[in-house]
Amino acid sequence: MTPTKTPTAPASPFADEIRKTTCYMCACRCGIDVHIKDGRVAYIDGNRDHPVNGGVLCAKGSAGLKSHTAPSRLRAPLRRTGPRGSGEFEEITWEEALSTAADWLRPIRQDAPEKLAFFTGRDQSQSFTGFWAQAYGTPNYAAHGGFCSVNMAAAGIYTMGGAFWEFGQPDWDRTKLLVLFGVAEDHDSNPIKVGLGKLKGRGARVISVNPIRTGYSAIADDWYGITPGTDGLLILSLIHVLLKAGKVDLDYLARWTDAPVLLKEAPGAPDHGLVLRNDEGKALVIDRRTGQPAPFDAAGVRPDMGGRLVKDGTSHRTVFDKLIRRYMDPIYAPEAVSRACGIAPDRIHALAATLADAAFSEPVTIAQPWTDFRGERHEEMTGRPVSMHAMRGISAHANGFQTARALHVLQILLGTVETPGGFRFKPPYPKPFHAHPVPHSACHPGTPLAGPHLGFVRGPDDLALKDDGTAARIDKAFTWDNPMSAHGLMHMVIANAHAGDPYKIDTLFLYMANMAWNSSMNTAGTMQMLTDTDENGDYVIPRIIYSDAYASEMVAYADLILPDTTYLERHDCISLLDRPISEADAAADAIRWPVVEPERPGHEGVRGFQSALLDLGVRLGLPGFVDGDGQALYSDYADYMVRHERRPGIGPLAGWRGEDGSREGRGAPNPDQLQRYIDNGGFWVGHMPDEARFFKPWNRAYQDWAVKMGFYDAPQPYLFSLYCEPLRRFQLAAEGHGERQPPERLRARIKAQLDPLPLWYRAEAEGDTDYPIHALTQRPMAMYHSWGNLNAWLRQIHGANPLYVPLEIMEQHGLKDGDWAHVTSPHGRITVPVVGMAAVNGKTVWTWNAIGKRKGAWALDDGAREATEGFLLNHLIHELLPPKGDGQRWSNSDPVTGQAAWFDLKVRIEKAAVQPESQPAFPPLKRPPGIRP
Amino acid sequence: MTCLPTTTDRKLGLAIDLDTCVGCHACVISCKGWNAGDDGAGLGDADPYGADPLGAFLNRVHTFEVQPEDAPAQIVHFPKSCLHCDDAPCVTVCPTGASLKRTEDGIVLVNEADCIGCGLCAWACPYGAREMDPVAKVMRKCTLCVDRIYNDALPEEDRIPACVRTCPAGARHFGDFADPDSHVSRLTAERGGFALMPEQGTRPVNRYLPPRPRDRAPEVPMLTPVAEEPTGFLAWLDRALEKL
Amino acid sequence: MHPAPSVILFTSLSGLGFGLLVFLGLGLPPVTGWVAFVFWLIGYVLACGGLIASTFHLGHPERALKAFTQWRSSWLSREAWGSVIALVLMAITGIGAVFLGARWALPGVLGALVCLGTVFITSMIYAQLKSVPRWHSAWTPLLFLAISLAGGALLAGQASVAVPLLLLAGAVQIVAWFAGDRAMGRSGTTLATATGLGPKVRLLAPPHTGPNYLTQEMVFVIGRKHATRLRAIALLLMSVLPVILLLLPFHHLLGLLAVLFHVAGVVVSRWLFFAEAEHVVGLYYGQR
Numbered sequence A: 001m002t003p004t005k006t007p008t009a010p011a012s013p014f015a016d017e018i019r020k021t022t023c024y025m026c027a028c029r030c031g032i033d034v035h036i037k038d039g040r041v042a043y044i045d046g047n048r049d050h051p052v053n054g055g056v057l058c059a060k061g062s063a064g065l066k067s068h069t070a071p072s073r074l075r076a077p078l079r080r081t082g083p084r085g086s087g088e089f090e091e092i093t094w095e096e097a098l099s100t101a102a103d104w105l106r107p108i109r110q111d112a113p114e115k116l117a118f119f120t121g122r123d124q125s126q127s128f129t130g131f132w133a134q135a136y137g138t139p140n141y142a143a144h145g146g147f148c149s150v151n152m153a154a155a156g157i158y159t160m161g162g163a164f165w166e167f168g169q170p171d172w173d174r175t176k177l178l179v180l181f182g183v184a185e186d187h188d189s190n191p192i193k194v195g196l197g198k199l200k201g202r203g204a205r206v207i208s209v210n211p212i213r214t215g216y217s218a219i220a221d222d223w224y225g226i227t228p229g230t231d232g233l234l235i236l237s238l239i240h241v242l243l244k245a246g247k248v249d250l251d252y253l254a255r256w257t258d259a260p261v262l263l264k265e266a267p268g269a270p271d272h273g274l275v276l277r278n279d280e281g282k283a284l285v286i287d288r289r290t291g292q293p294a295p296f297d298a299a300g301v302r303p304d305m306g307g308r309l310v311k312d313g314t315s316h317r318t319v320f321d322k323l324i325r326r327y328m329d330p331i332y333a334p335e336a337v338s339r340a341c342g343i344a345p346d347r348i349h350a351l352a353a354t355l356a357d358a359a360f361s362e363p364v365t366i367a368q369p370w371t372d373f374r375g376e377r378h379e380e381m382t383g384r385p386v387s388m389h390a391m392r393g394i395s396a397h398a399n400g401f402q403t404a405r406a407l408h409v410l411q412i413l414l415g416t417v418e419t420p421g422g423f424r425f426k427p428p429y430p431k432p433f434h435a436h437p438v439p440h441s442a443c444h445p446g447t448p449l450a451g452p453h454l455g456f457v458r459g460p461d462d463l464a465l466k467d468d469g470t471a472a473r474i475d476k477a478f479t480w481d482n483p484m485s486a487h488g489l490m491h492m493v494i495a496n497a498h499a500g501d502p503y504k505i506d507t508l509f510l511y512m513a514n515m516a517w518n519s520s521m522n523t524a525g526t527m528q529m530l531t532d533t534d535e536n537g538d539y540v541i542p543r544i545i546y547s548d549a550y551a552s553e554m555v556a557y558a559d560l561i562l563p564d565t566t567y568l569e570r571h572d573c574i575s576l577l578d579r580p581i582s583e584a585d586a587a588a589d590a591i592r593w594p595v596v597e598p599e600r601p602g603h604e605g606v607r608g609f610q611s612a613l614l615d616l617g618v619r620l621g622l623p624g625f626v627d628g629d630g631q632a633l634y635s636d637y638a639d640y641m642v643r644h645e646r647r648p649g650i651g652p653l654a655g656w657r658g659e660d661g662s663r664e665g666r667g668a669p670n671p672d673q674l675q676r677y678i679d680n681g682g683f684w685v686g687h688m689p690d691e692a693r694f695f696k697p698w699n700r701a702y703q704d705w706a707v708k709m710g711f712y713d714a715p716q717p718y719l720f721s722l723y724c725e726p727l728r729r730f731q732l733a734a735e736g737h738g739e740r741q742p743p744e745r746l747r748a749r750i751k752a753q754l755d756p757l758p759l760w761y762r763a764e765a766e767g768d769t770d771y772p773i774h775a776l777t778q779r780p781m782a783m784y785h786s787w788g789n790l791n792a793w794l795r796q797i798h799g800a801n802p803l804y805v806p807l808e809i810m811e812q813h814g815l816k817d818g819d820w821a822h823v824t825s826p827h828g829r830i831t832v833p834v835v836g837m838a839a840v841n842g843k844t845v846w847t848w849n850a851i852g853k854r855k856g857a858w859a860l861d862d863g864a865r866e867a868t869e870g871f872l873l874n875h876l877i878h879e880l881l882p883p884k885g886d887g888q889r890w891s892n893s894d895p896v897t898g899q900a901a902w903f904d905l906k907v908r909i910e911k912a913a914v915q916p917e918s919q920p921a922f923p924p925l926k927r928p929p930g931i932r933p
Numbered sequence B: 001m002t003c004l005p006t007t008t009d010r011k012l013g014l015a016i017d018l019d020t021c022v023g024c025h026a027c028v029i030s031c032k033g034w035n036a037g038d039d040g041a042g043l044g045d046a047d048p049y050g051a052d053p054l055g056a057f058l059n060r061v062h063t064f065e066v067q068p069e070d071a072p073a074q075i076v077h078f079p080k081s082c083l084h085c086d087d088a089p090c091v092t093v094c095p096t097g098a099s100l101k102r103t104e105d106g107i108v109l110v111n112e113a114d115c116i117g118c119g120l121c122a123w124a125c126p127y128g129a130r131e132m133d134p135v136a137k138v139m140r141k142c143t144l145c146v147d148r149i150y151n152d153a154l155p156e157e158d159r160i161p162a163c164v165r166t167c168p169a170g171a172r173h174f175g176d177f178a179d180p181d182s183h184v185s186r187l188t189a190e191r192g193g194f195a196l197m198p199e200q201g202t203r204p205v206n207r208y209l210p211p212r213p214r215d216r217a218p219e220v221p222m223l224t225p226v227a228e229e230p231t232g233f234l235a236w237l238d239r240a241l242e243k244l
Numbered sequence C: 001m002h003p004a005p006s007v008i009l010f011t012s013l014s015g016l017g018f019g020l021l022v023f024l025g026l027g028l029p030p031v032t033g034w035v036a037f038v039f040w041l042i043g044y045v046l047a048c049g050g051l052i053a054s055t056f057h058l059g060h061p062e063r064a065l066k067a068f069t070q071w072r073s074s075w076l077s078r079e080a081w082g083s084v085i086a087l088v089l090m091a092i093t094g095i096g097a098v099f100l101g102a103r104w105a106l107p108g109v110l111g112a113l114v115c116l117g118t119v120f121i122t123s124m125i126y127a128q129l130k131s132v133p134r135w136h137s138a139w140t141p142l143l144f145l146a147i148s149l150a151g152g153a154l155l156a157g158q159a160s161v162a163v164p165l166l167l168l169a170g171a172v173q174i175v176a177w178f179a180g181d182r183a184m185g186r187s188g189t190t191l192a193t194a195t196g197l198g199p200k201v202r203l204l205a206p207p208h209t210g211p212n213y214l215t216q217e218m219v220f221v222i223g224r225k226h227a228t229r230l231r232a233i234a235l236l237l238m239s240v241l242p243v244i245l246l247l248l249p250f251h252h253l254l255g256l257l258a259v260l261f262h263v264a265g266v267v268v269s270r271w272l273f274f275a276e277a278e279h280v281v282g283l284y285y286g287q288r
């Protein structure tokens, strides 16, 4: 008998309708097709037309349905009824919630606006929340960037006017060699995977420098299992080898970078080491045609990298001259750095040779004429097909800024930035640091702040210091401790507010950041600070308002909860003013819109946080939120997205502007704009002319297009900064020059570490024999921080996290897979299950980030493995370094940017008896009303 | 019907590229989502928010560590779903006829209305490609998205398995292995695609493309210095700049 | 494999039951009337009890009748037929013996053969599985048959046949264990063939951190020491002690004890049969 019978196909979730919006299971912002059946979400897959993902989705994106329906969703505004941290709440109405918040915030604004600290997590509305905070008038606003990857952002902007993160991309279609430094997943999750797939398809080479060989590193053709914190040294060694061999792109350096720019050499003078400029402030170079100094951008100038000048008795040499003297030093020879980096000298030589070969043996050429900012026309676009990408592996160290700078210098020396086959910026980048605002922090009762909170300092004058020299901001951003903290220091807010240093605050207002758990260092200490009372029995941090969409750990520590919708239930704006979805060839932005209406039957219900914040702004009468009569300017966030104008003609969304929707970038508000987005699949793409696609910082066509789109108001051509002059200004201050002087305790450090040319120093305690092992975390691809485990499908993949330990260390300590170990840092001890691993740097242990959960949170069973077995490394990390004997407690962050140094953690490990639960364990939180597993 | 066809007209299946799979589990969840349906009834989860959630999945990604003789250890992410074997032991053991292999395209399916949930087919499968639905108590397995690939209601480009459509790295390829010119056949030939557990005699249709050799010294010349000292370098620079 | 009580009971009890029916079918002991009724009852309770137990692990027992459809290819389906035919034939024989005092040879012998065949079929459900190398061997049917016959002889009170059969069962059991210990190694299936990733490969992380159907059903680990101890116990109870008891001067109590020991031994042996059997899928989950 031949079997021919075909069963009926399994029931397929065919939808009545597909609604296209933007994913928010992570911050990558892929386009999704939400299949709706009987008014409910039935299935989610990728939008094929979308510029970010082109149809693919990651595990989290496909699991969105389960987050949208999770039992941990909040249902109503909550008011705390029990002690803070207990989780006892009552449900209240939105009117009660918003009037309570307004009643708390109104008097503060009239008396001392800085007593409100408003900090947000990885939301995508920072241009809006920042606008609100600016109107309110508090200097205390920032988002998560400070503990995330500000080293990467700041180093990129200060060096090249653009950064990795998701603000640039390898030229996936042309690159022949990609080197990844410390990337596990990154924000550009799907684009990187799609790109890696393309490289594999073409047989291009992928190299990963990473202590751990999982994920992207697993498919790399070559793996450099570097010892954590030493990438800077490796990179400078590569520069050493390349320079010595003359394998740098001299033409590129001469034309597009500050390599030929003249620096003053006048030791002891207040301008020693600063750039020589003409009266108009233009940097000067020696023109090879004349041998005379000329402004860098003069028509036809041929900058001389070997130029010298003696002027008014001061000698001047080029940046390049200084650079080769620095890096040809034998301390950077592969043989000299090998031990520290844990990489054999011949492999460093091989890597340098591979880079040189890929860069110089086969340039990529596109037959596309273009004209540069000096007016010179080029018949084609030629590039060096080497691209690099890096993320927190190099930036989450206390030497991360300088390491990221070193990496950019390497990219630039090879001539690979903004050229075909290299690394490319995504609009609105490139944008040099001097085109960004400086930080604003001077605050006056009842008055908005004069400008944005965050920015890029040019020197000591821009620091956020009060007249008495103390920090103007609660997080002490932009102070001598971390002068270039362009994203603020979210990880210091609670500790500083608790210590009343630099001052006490009244209300802590947090949005979408799980600060009582996985996003804090010293988690147990943070919970303590949030619940601590003063001598009167009042909370040291008097009031905490929080917006979350789910019953997270942080919810239990707030006094008032503003429950957000899920991402499928609200309007959101992924804006060019913030973190857009642009591609290297196009500007692009997107929206979210309520593809289903929020419903929480039997409860008061939830509201999009931005709409709630608008309402709060109206109740407080904030300028920009009310008109002259105190009437609301916008009915809700959707209305704001359409009608708000930051500058005339420039609003949150760049597509379909102008009354009839015919304009892009600049144009009057279009009442029909959101519908146009929805009709187009939830996003807008504006392509740049072909002539503008590469060499953007120097390309006239690009500069003109950028002005037309409204990224800036006049062309901004600039040179890449191998030499970071703002750093030199801080050094000069430390050397005693200028009005504003650093405190004595910081002088030596600023002189040594704020070097205008990249350098490497050991970030963690040197030669510490008590804590010989590096401990890292990695992002699992199928989980997003703490908020993946509320998802029924994802939590089956990562429901617990072992500590992965190199096999040699396992053997040393007599450990077998599944055994338990005590892991001790100078700050604390955890006891956790271990698993042995070979494909890892021999001095490094690691685990997945944020899998461990507090019992009672996230509507999970108290016995959930996340809560019994899962654990956080955060208990071992302190926001201050252990005492060094100099009487100081140094902050555990980068001395330039204040970036939290999560990955400088060092530990020791001992075998432990089998445990019923990982340690430390905390008592279960009570679940808010209406929430049960 | 649990007798196996002697031949099938086509041999539809997957070629999975172990050189490209980053282990993201995207295919696992898109498969889950597609097959579970909006109420989850198609692929159940027991105790989803409890201490030990237990769901059925038709595709799971394992992580292996490989230790070559003379190179650093490697990690290989290894997705695994039904291989739609030509000599599928899971089919012949089935007492009810619920398990079958289709003559027209070789897809191995379970007709859930006939399944008594005895579990024998899962025992017979050496690959662990069948899982009992903990809620519906019937056997589940990869259908090769038979309800997508022939589905006129879907746009033509979407008539591919959900896991293939979603794989961000492009590590999953779908096609007809009976056609030597198909994309999957050519990939298999070029890259030395192999079958899992050939000695089990199941003759799987799916193929795995092996990881490319790793950590090989590059075939490029090592760099030779043009100068040892900065001053020498500056002199070289001058000459080099002349030539530009 | 997970030693599920339902399957252990099923195979042990039905094996014994059919073993007894074999002897009854052959007219051993040559009983009729009430005595025959008791013997038949014991045989049916054991055989049917086992079959009923086997339905406990079905997800949809209400569809069990569908299991009769695939006798062409499926040993499980054949077992359904085998049991039913055996029980029908033996019922006819039993009616003759109990009610008519007749000892019908034709249905009896046929019934005995089909009973034996059913035990063989049951064993083939396991022996056919290449995915479980320990089972995939001629020793599996031999073991099932030997144990079934020995138990049947014992229950049938055929001491003279039972002693050699018990010894045979013990011997087959020993050989089966030792052959089984090498089966995985000889199967040629290793993590290397399972993954194609060369000789030095090991699982670093399972696909999901939690358990799943496969790990619950097919990955069961039993300590070597524990297994050795249980093997000794099984052998002692199943074979050695009953033989000793049978060789002692006959007493009903000793006979009963021999039966009880034997049944306990068979259950332990069956527990080990499952617990020690490794499914090759375990390789993917880091077993071995």
Ligand SMILES: Nc1nc2c(c(=O)[nH]1)N[C@H]1C(S)=C(S)[C@@H](COP(=O)(O)OP(=O)(O)OC[C@H]3O[C@@H](n4cnc5c(=O)[nH]c(N)nc54)[C@H](O)[C@@H]3O)O[C@H]1N2
Binding pocket: A121, A122, A144, A147, A148, A149, A511, A512, A513, A514, A515, A518, A519, A520, A547, A548, A549, A550, A551, A552, A553, A554, A564, A565, A566, A567, A609, A777, A778, A784, A785, A786, A787, A849, A850, A873, A874, A902
């Ligand atoms: N050990 C260690 N710690 C780390 C890191 C590390 O690498 N290692 N990484 C650090 C980094 S880079 C970061 S960015 C932080 C991240 O830390 P957090 O920003 O705190 O990240 P989440 O845990 O995702 O917390 C975000 C909160 O937002 C809530 N949420 C989810 N969706 C919504 C929504 O739609 N609306 C609202 N209002 N809330 C929502 C979630 O429920 C959760 O409570 O962690 C840091 N912590």
Ligand SMILES: Nc1nc2c(c(=O)[nH]1)N[C@H]1C(S)=C(S)[C@@H](COP(=O)(O)OP(=O)(O)OC[C@H]3O[C@@H](n4cnc5c(=O)[nH]c(N)nc54)[C@H](O)[C@@H]3O)O[C@H]1N2
Binding pocket: A026, A122, A148, A149, A181, A182, A183, A184, A185, A186, A187, A188, A189, A209, A210, A211, A212, A226, A227, A228, A229, A230, A231, A390, A391, A392, A393, A394, A397, A776, A777, A778, A779, A780, A781, A782, A783, A784, A785, A903
């Ligand atoms: N799936 C998923 N995606 C996410 C997130 C998530 O939680 N889940 N979070 C998002 C957020 S907020 C962020 S900030 C990004 C972060 O994206 P990534 O930067 O990719 O984040 P991490 O997982 O912290 O990865 C750090 C990597 O650096 C390596 N590393 C650590 N120290 C060193 C070192 O000294 N040198 C080198 N070379 N490597 C080192 C680690 O092994 C790890 O592979 O991811 C975003 N995307």
Ligand code: SF4
Binding pocket: A023, A024, A025, A026, A027, A028, A029, A030, A053, A056, A057, A058, A059, A060, A061, A062, A189, A190
């Ligand atoms: S990477 Fe995944 S979770 Fe993030 S936006 Fe894209 S699909 Fe959603």
Ligand code: SF4
Binding pocket: B081, B082, B083, B084, B085, B088, B089, B090, B091, B108, B124, B125, B126, B127, B128, B129, B130, B141, B202
């Ligand atoms: S992989 Fe397993 S379930 Fe799929 S056809 Fe082969 S034996 Fe059957």
Ligand code: SF4
Binding pocket: B093, B094, B095, B096, B097, B098, B099, B110, B114, B115, B116, B117, B118, B119, B120, B121, B122, B138, B139
């Ligand atoms: S579980 Fe279902 S499909 Fe599998 S063998 Fe039993 S009846 Fe057949």
Ligand code: SF4
Binding pocket: B030, B031, B032, B034, B035, B058, B059, B081, B082, B141, B142, B143, B144, B145, B161, B162, B163, B164
């Ligand atoms: S082909 Fe379909 S059913 Fe099979 S693994 Fe892929 S998504 Fe799942």
Ligand code: SF4
Binding pocket: B020, B021, B022, B023, B024, B025, B026, B027, B028, B061, B077, B079, B166, B167, B168, B169, B170, B171, B172
């Ligand atoms: S989706 Fe693709 S890359 Fe991700 S695990 Fe599956 S096969 Fe691998």
Ligand SMILES: [Mo]
Binding pocket: A144, A147, A148, A149
């Ligand atoms: Mo982050």
